[in-house]
Amino acid sequence: xxxxxxxxxxxxxxxxxxxxxxxxxxxxxxxxxxxxxGVLCNKVSHYTERTYHPERxxxxxxxxxxxxxxxFEAVSWDAALTDIxxxxxxxxxxxxxxxxxxxxxxxxxxxxxxxxxxxxxxxLGASFLDRTICSTAGGEGLTHTLGGKxxxxxxxxxxxxxxxxxxxxxxxxxxxxxxYAQQAKRNGAKLICIDPRRxxxxxxxxxxxxxxxxxxxxxxxxxxxxxxxxxxxxxxYITSHTVGWPELRERALQWSPERxxxxxxxxxxxxxxxxxxxxxxxxDRQPAAIRMNYGMQRVRGGGNAARAIACxxxxxxxxxxxxxxxxxxxxxxxxxxxxALHRPDLLAGRWPRTINMITIGNDLLAESSDSFxxxxxxxxxxNSNPVxxxxxxxxxxxxFAREDLFTVVLEHFQxxxxxxxxxxxxxxxxxxxxxxxxxxxHTDVLLNRPAIAPVGESKSNAQIFRELAAxxxxxxxxxxxxxxxxxxxxxxxxxxxxxxxxxxxxxxxxPEAPYANGNFPTTSGKCEFFSERLAAQGLDGLPDHVPNYxxxxxxxxxxxxxxxxxxxxxxxxxxxxxxSLRDIEIEPVLEIHAADAAARGIVNGDVVxxxxxxxxxxxxxxxxxxxxxxxxNGMGIWWRKLGMDGTNVNQLTSQHLTDxxxxxxxxDCLVEVALAPQAxxxxx
Ligand SMILES: Nc1nc2c(c(=O)[nH]1)N[C@H]1C(S)=C(S)[C@@H](COP(=O)(O)OP(=O)(O)OC[C@H]3O[C@@H](n4cnc5c(=O)[nH]c(N)nc54)[C@H](O)[C@@H]3O)O[C@H]1N2
Ligand SMILES: Nc1nc2c(c(=O)[nH]1)N[C@H]1C(S)=C(S)[C@@H](COP(=O)(O)OP(=O)(O)OC[C@H]3O[C@@H](n4cnc5c(=O)[nH]c(N)nc54)[C@H](O)[C@@H]3O)O[C@H]1N2
Ligand code: SF4
Ligand SMILES: [Mo]
Numbered sequence: 001x002x003x004x005x006x007x008x009x010x011x012x013x014x015x016x017x018x019x020x021x022x023x024x025x026x027x028x029x030x031x032x033x034x035x036x037x038g039v040l041c042n043k044v045s046h047y048t049e050r051t052y053h054p055e056r057x058x059x060x061x062x063x064x065x066x067x068x069x070x071x072f073e074a075v076s077w078d079a080a081l082t083d084i085x086x087x088x089x090x091x092x093x094x095x096x097x098x099x100x101x102x103x104x105x106x107x108x109x110x111x112x113x114x115x116x117x118x119x120x121x122x123x124l125g126a127s128f129l130d131r132t133i134c135s136t137a138g139g140e141g142l143t144h145t146l147g148g149k150x151x152x153x154x155x156x157x158x159x160x161x162x163x164x165x166x167x168x169x170x171x172x173x174x175x176x177x178x179x180y181a182q183q184a185k186r187n188g189a190k191l192i193c194i195d196p197r198r199x200x201x202x203x204x205x206x207x208x209x210x211x212x213x214x215x216x217x218x219x220x221x222x223x224x225x226x227x228x229x230x231x232x233x234x235x236x237y238i239t240s241h242t243v244g245w246p247e248l249r250e251r252a253l254q255w256s257p258e259r260x261x262x263x264x265x266x267x268x269x270x271x272x273x274x275x276x277x278x279x280x281x282x283x284d285r286q287p288a289a290i291r292m293n294y295g296m297q298r299v300r301g302g303g304n305a306a307r308a309i310a311c312x313x314x315x316x317x318x319x320x321x322x323x324x325x326x327x328x329x330x331x332x333x334x335x336x337x338x339x340a341l342h343r344p345d346l347l348a349g350r351w352p353r354t355i356n357m358i359t360i361g362n363d364l365l366a367e368s369s370d371s372f373x374x375x376x377x378x379x380x381x382x383n384s385n386p387v388x389x390x391x392x393x394x395x396x397x398x399x400f401a402r403e404d405l406f407t408v409v410l411e412h413f414q415x416x417x418x419x420x421x422x423x424x425x426x427x428x429x430x431x432x433x434x435x436x437x438x439x440x441x442h443t444d445v446l447l448n449r450p451a452i453a454p455v456g457e458s459k460s461n462a463q464i465f466r467e468l469a470a471x472x473x474x475x476x477x478x479x480x481x482x483x484x485x486x487x488x489x490x491x492x493x494x495x496x497x498x499x500x501x502x503x504x505x506x507x508x509x510x511p512e513a514p515y516a517n518g519n520f521p522t523t524s525g526k527c528e529f530f531s532e533r534l535a536a537q538g539l540d541g542l543p544d545h546v547p548n549y550x551x552x553x554x555x556x557x558x559x560x561x562x563x564x565x566x567x568x569x570x571x572x573x574x575x576x577x578x579x580s581l582r583d584i585e586i587e588p589v590l591e592i593h594a595a596d597a598a599a600r601g602i603v604n605g606d607v608v609x610x611x612x613x614x615x616x617x618x619x620x621x622x623x624x625x626x627x628x629x630x631x632x633n634g635m636g637i638w639w640r641k642l643g644m645d646g647t648n649v650n651q652l653t654s655q656h657l658t659d660x661x662x663x664x665x666x667x668d669c670l671v672e673v674a675l676a677p678q679a680x681x682x683x684x
Contacts (some may be wrong), residue, residue, distance in 0.1 A: 002504030010441025058456020106383030109435030136661030139308030147521030149332030167296025234317025241518035244530020262667030301546030303660025364399025
């Protein structure tokens with residue numbers, strides 16, 4: 001059976017599931033889908049292990065112990081939904097905004113993410129959720145510069161002569177892009193990686209610039225500085241297809257490589273070489289391509305950094321080539337019919353308050369007020385594991401532990417979050433339900449057809465919200481639409497559904513070099529170095545270096561910067577409970593540079609305490625060249641209960657927001673590291 005990988009990964013692979021006697025026996029990459037090329041990552045190759053996991057939730061559960069204890073009893077669907085509906089009705093009668101949905105990208109399918117859920121919450125008048133935890137800083141940065149989440153077609157990276165991989169461990173998190181980069185490398189392309197961590201990807205590139213976290217905008221401005229000084233500029237392209245060149249020029253000239261080298265803590269020569277390589281492509285009329293990923297925007301200045309980097313291809317006219325330009329996300333290219341799917345008309349004129357998912361810790365603990373609105377009384381979580389993934393988990397746990405909070409969690413497994421639920425509802429996996437997918441790392445639509453029947457009594461998210469709507473007495477016909485029909489609604493007539501049914505995928509049919517002649521989807525139609533829209537909001541119209549909230553070198557107590565990038569065999573907190581994958585990652589690890597370890601009397605393999613003013617957690621220290629001096633890498637995102645001391649790295653991260661897009665600052669975090677107290681080690 002043909003399907004689509006549902007995970008929050010740019011690659012959105014086409015899956016082929018082998019079914020024998022009603023059981024899925026194998027999940028493989030579809031060889032007929034060019035982007036997948038018949039290859040899956042190690043994680044999803046283990047999909048049947050996850051689907052038939054002995055701890056898979058198969059029945060609705062009702063809490064019997066204190067919150068967080070994980071003690072539950074099985075109940076019938078009807079009993080669970082009747083009680084949930086009664087509780088929600090009581091709260092909604094006072095104020096529906098006291099009910100908050102909490103979801104992210106456990107599945108990226110249009111149907112099982114917000115397809116039916118949005119209809120339900122719109123009809124209810126629940127609070128809006130600002131779904132900001134991943135990509136909004138970079139997304140807004142891109143939108144203010146290029147006009148949307150748009151960019152190069154990923155397949156053409158294979159023809160690039162220079163590929164800059166900026167804030168991405170592609171081998172771990174964007175494997176199918178890496179295949180194209182490898183092709184380019186074999187054809188003589190140079191690969192440069194910009195990443196504080198010497199990742200699996202960084203060590204396979206020709207150059208690696210290990211800058212301090214949160215200094216990417218400075219680096220991009222210094223590259224511009226060198227392009228200007230050496231006149232490696234496509235003046236025709238700049239004149240015809242950009243806005244704000246004189247202003248940007250002046251700004252960039254303030255960023256000499258020498259000044260920037262101090263801020264980024266890298267050698268001046270590396271900065272000059274980066275600019276020279278980029279400029280050389282202009283001189284030789286060869287395509288230069290930048291693959292940004294979200295790793296560089298999880299800091300205070302993440303939006304500005306994305307803006308600065310997105311300006312580069314217009315300066316050298318790299319967009320003239322189909323293998324030139326920049327790609328962060330292609331999601332803005334997909335014609336999803338959100339109004340038909342989410343039905344904002346069901347709001348009927350109401351405009352509820354918005355809760356930012358990043359500050360859920362603070363918001364669950366906030367009292368009613370004029371500025372905040374009503375105290376949160378009910379939370380419905382699906383496709384997300386906030387107790388593990390949201391920042392400052394001490395606060396998040398305190399909020400979830402509130403006895404007066406009514407929490408429902410739709411899940412596959414008893415996650416850290418599910419432990420705090422009043423009801424846990426078993427959801428189907430991708431092998432068991434319909435869905436249709438856009439992508440953010442390529443430009444094909446994919447269909448997912450169920451390969452097997454639901455495991456146990458599990459139901460799809462859409463089905464659960466449909467049934468909950470019925471129990472609430474919502475009688476609009478849209479609450480009767482089936483999952484398969486929702487798949488058709490998602491793209492309307494913009495995509496040939498028959499093609500999807502036959503092949504499993506359908507390319508969008510986009511131009512090869514969309515911005516060769518400008519035509520950016522901005523209001524001006526040009527690449528906006530200067531954004532009038534930002535200036536009108538009282539913000540800087542130009543990109544700039546915005547220092548981290550917790551800037552390296554500014555704290556005596558917490559002298560190390562910590563980033564917490566994904567571990568290769570997990571996907572955020574998904575797969576941590578899959579034994580074959582956890583056996584590879586073994587246990588939570590902190591990579592630390594030899595000099596930083598020695599200064600603290602730490603040797604490889606020691607259990608260490610990582611701490612700051614927000615909390616602490618225990619990890620195994622790996623003294624490693626993957627860490628640069630001054631920066632430790634707390635690899636993510638472990639389930640708290642499967643970690644060393646019932647916590648994880650987010651115990652230390654902060655709830656601050658980015659400059660643009662109200663995003664998270666997971667990698668803008670100062671810490672100190674010390675040998676763990678013996679007592680804690682002995683209890684392991
Ligand atoms: N295996 C695996 N794949 C994944 C994920 C996963 O958890 N595991 N997560 C998925 C998700 S949710 C997303 S959003 C995508 C993208 O996910 P990303 O989180 O962008 O994933 P990575 O490609 O690992 O990129 C992060 C890289 O950015 C680096 N980095 C950290 N701070 C900075 C900085 O300030 N500047 C620069 N230049 N680099 C920095 C990190 O060291 C790391 O190598 O990948 C998805 N794919
Ligand atoms: N410290 C630190 N924290 C981070 C990050 C980081 O790099 N460092 N990365 C951040 C990023 S980029 C992201 S995107 C977020 C990710 O945060 P989340 O979106 O919460 O991602 P996951 O942890 O993978 O949790 C998804 C959950 O959804 C469930 N799920 C999957 N499919 C379905 C379904 O069909 N139905 C239901 N009901 N449930 C389903 C899975 O079982 C899983 O428990 O984490 C963020 N947190
Ligand atoms: S997680 Fe990414 S690479 Fe792995 S199968 Fe899914 S889409 Fe493909
Ligand atoms: Mo993400």
